[in-house]
Amino acid sequence: MKKNILFDGLRSVARVGETAVIAARAGIKYATQKPSNAKLMRETFESLGSTYIKLGQFIASTPSLFPREYVEEFQGCLDQTPSLPFSYVQQVLASEFAGRDLNQIFASIETTPLASASIAQVHAAKLVSGEDVVLKIQKPGVETILYTDLNVLHWATKLLEKAVPKVKFASLADIVEEIKMRMVREVDFIEEARNLDDFIQYLNVTNNQAATAPKVYHQYSTRRVLTMQRLYGVPLTDFDLVRKVAKDPSQVLITAMNTWFGSLMMCNSFHADLHAGNLMLLEDGRVGFIDFGIVGQLKPEVWTACIGFMDALQRTNYTRMAESMLQMGMTSQHIDVAVLAGDLERLFSGVLLADPQQILTTNPSDLNDIMMDMVAVGERHGIRFPRDFALLFKQMLYFDRFMRVLAPYTDIYADQRLQMVQTVEQHQSLKH
Incomplete structure (x- = not known):
């Protein structure tokens, strides 16, 4: 436990340093190439990875809060990212199911992902009991990076509001809190499992047999791994x-x-x-x-x-x-x-x-x-x-x-x- 806390702390420090380096590069690019503010911000966010990609998508889908040029520019902020090697996926599974024999849960897991996004990767698998499932597996370090990034953002918005009291968006800190709430939910797969259960209960209550959603295998799901029925x-x-x-x-x-x-x-x-x-x-x-x-x-x-x-x-x-x-x-x-x-x-x-x-x-x-x-x-x-x-x-x-x-x-x-x-x-x- 202490080892994990220490490792997460080191990862946070490294992330702050990485963020500072990328921000400095963006400053140099602005000084030398003079790109539009919106374009520079999108490129910088994409370089900063998962948290900022999600932030870009939030900007793209919230025209009521952000200027039009930013909303339009961030339409190109796609969430598809290169897949991680299967060995990383195995590390996450081993960590989340520590003390349990994975061979007694999964008969097989396909090494090539069905999809890969900034936060998670999806793999097809088969349970020992015979059911076809999909595994939504959070990428290593995502949660630590998320909290580090959000803390940096919160600090930066507070600083900006003090430095520029008449900034157009006077509720910048509130917006960051809104983003934080959404993103923290998105990296908690137990929350997503609840959303699925809620939807399936609604289908059952209304006797809706024309639609469905994947059944969640709660016994094989955690905050970082979601095991669901595979739909074809x-x-x-x-x-x-x-x-x-x-x-x-x-x-x-x-x-x-x-x-x-x-x-x-x-x-x-x-x-x-x-x-x-x-x-x-x-x-x-x-x-x-x-x-x-x-x-x-x-x-x-x-x-x-x-x-x-x-x-x-x-x-x-x-x-x-x-x-x-x-x-x-x-x-x-x-x-x-x-x-x-x-x-x-x-x-x-x-x-x-x-x-x-x-x-x-x-x-x-x-x-x-x-x-x-x-x-x-x-x-x-x-x-x-x-x-x-x-x-x-x-x-x-x-x-x-x-x-x-x-x-x-x-x-x-x-x-x-x-x-x-x-x-x-x-x-x-x-x-x-």
């Missing part, structure tokens, strides 16, 4: 394959949307990262929800207003969209609904004509452009949105684009199969 299928973004496999692609999306919409009200948190491979059409026809590392939380009244907004967008009722914005946001000034409606019409008239498949597959950053424009419209009218609103709205735009590609002649918000708006009382009674 194709990602919903593989449009051609989905069309071949599914008899009715629109029903697949209706199922996914109904399931997700219900979870917004009935689960403790909602899945906030349903893109690419995180939403699957399984071999048995069910919709599979995977990777619950990034979640959001929203008050029921904000969700109801957001549904009204999307319904009004579908029907191009800009006055109702403006009214919904006022319900989901916060403002301290009088709002002229007609002027706000006019601004929204100018914003969304072009969005509705855009090619949805190109937005989803070629240039998904367009979704963030839409969000940033909407946030800018809100700010001009003194409207401040809840922090998790960007996560929610981006997810709903993804669903809108999925439907326009897979079922272009379906009016999703008028479809009788779509059960989005149920009373808060019904949801709350089921939740409790």
